Amino acid sequence: MMAVLQNLLPFLLIFVIFYFLLIRPQQKRQRERNNMLSALQKGDQVITIGGIHGTITDLTESTVTLRVSATTQITFERSAISSVKSTKEETPAKS
Template sequence: MGQEGLLGFILPLVLMFAVFYFLLIRPQQKRQKERNQMLDALQKGDKVVTIGGLHGTIVELTESNATLKVSENVRLTFERSAINTVVKD
């Protein structure tokens, strides 16, 4: 009787953890991996959008920073992680 009660208690917990893993944790890890690959693949000349919605073209790129040209005489420096997406033409 004690073993049935223990199994009846642990089995739902294991099932709940499996559901959380496949619905929440695993997709988040996949998105994070894709984002890191995108940030690593950045190059000069890429058109990007920052997390704040600013559109620009990368003119200088370092290990941690990206300088964007947003208009003819305006260049802004952002953390590399502030880049949200690369715009495909």
């Protein structure tokens, strides 16, 4: 019994180390990303995974429409949003 436990102990330690160094931080990043995607609103300035900067003009459950210039709007999957630059509440008012 003791020999079996001594043989399994290194594997258990490796699993615990992998959990705290790899699995848990990845789950936290995924949870934060899902929260960011669900909190998107019209007027938010975002950056897509491809590096395109734009302002959200329309949202659906699965797509986001971005205004990238005065005359150009592009529709992306919601999952293509990489980060939010600023929200409409954070944009400074022009004097």
